[in-house]
Amino acid sequence: NAGVTQTPKFQVLKTGQSMTLQCAQDMNHEYMSWYRQDPGMGLRLIHYSVGAGITDQGEVPNGYNVSRSTTEDFPLRLLSAAPSQTSVYFCASSYVLAGGSGANVLTFGAGSRLTVL
Amino acid sequence: GNSVTQMEGPVTLSEEAFLTINCTYTATGYPSLFWYVQYPGEGLQLLLKATKADDKGSNKGFEATYRKETTSFHLEKGSVQVSDSAVYFCALTSPTTGGNTPLVFGKGTRLSVIA
Numbered sequence: 001n002a003g004v005t006q007t008p009k010f011q012v013l014k015t016g017q018s019m020t021l022q023c024a025q026d027m028n029h030e031y032m033s034w035y036r037q038d039p040g041m042g043l044r045l046i047h048y049s050v051g052a053g054i055t056d057q058g059e060v061p062n063g064y065n066v067s068r069s070t071t072e073d074f075p076l077r078l079l080s081a082a083p084s085q086t087s088v089y090f091c092a093s094s095y096v097l098a099g100g101s102g103a104n105v106l107t108f109g110a111g112s113r114l115t116v117l
Numbered sequence: 118g119n120s121v122t123q124m125e126g127p128v129t130l131s132e133e134a135f136l137t138i139n140c141t142y143t144a145t146g147y148p149s150l151f152w153y154v155q156y157p158g159e160g161l162q163l164l165l166k167a168t169k170a171d172d173k174g175s176n177k178g179f180e181a182t183y184r185k186e187t188t189s190f191h192l193e194k195g196s197v198q199v200s201d202s203a204v205y206f207c208a209l210t211s212p213t214t215g216g217n218t219p220l221v222f223g224k225g226t227r228l229s230v231i232a
Contacts, residue, residue: 004160033219033220035222040224041224042206042222042223042224042225043161043206043222043225044222045219045220045221048219058219090160090161092160092161096217103149103166103168103210103212103217104210104217104219104220105151105163105166106153106161106163106220107162107163108160108161108162109160110158110159110160111159111160
């Protein structure tokens with residue numbers, strides 16, 4: 001199993017450029033999410049999806065768009081990159097724990113490091 | 118809203134020392150609690166979990182007990198190894214009428230173990 005695959009691993013953009021971070025999972029997970037990781041800030045949720053065709057905003061959604069046309073893919077789009085979006089981005093998919101808690105257990109990709117100049 | 122507070126790092130220990138990383142939380146209802154670990158250059162991976170009060174999660178010698186009375190989920194290991202050097206994240210999710218809330222993470226605690 002490949003798990004969660006993110007591409008690219010590294011990217012440098014100029015302010016105002018657009019790009020898409022790709023995320024694909026092969027575990028048939030319904031739930032997928034994007035986080036950004038910044039020093040001293042931990043992980044902050046950008047957007048998430050509970051299934052194909054359904055997306056919702058997280059804690060820090062501004063400047064990012066997502067779509068979920070298939071169960072497998074959940075791309076993150078930056079329409080006009082800003083230096084404040086320099087970060088490491090993690091995609092995660094999850095399954096629901098058995099036993100009634102309903103809690104999601106996340107499987108993370110290896111991350112995409114983005115630098116905006 | 119839900120939140121997680123972890124002790125700030127970095128934490129530096131000698132090999133075979135005892136480890137405690139404190140985690141306290143604020144949440145509605147009865148959350149599920151997690152510890153994730155991030156090794157250098159990698160994504161996060163689940164270390165252990167507990168879904169109800171007094172549950173003890175354990176894995177790879179690490180343990181954490183879900184204490185509802187103190188809203189805590191402290192991570193412990195009796196004897197750390199150099200290979201345990203990583204960043205550790207406490208996290209929670211809580212149930213709602215439509216499912217569980219997205220996972221909320223603490224800021225992470227960096228552990229360095231020296232030989």
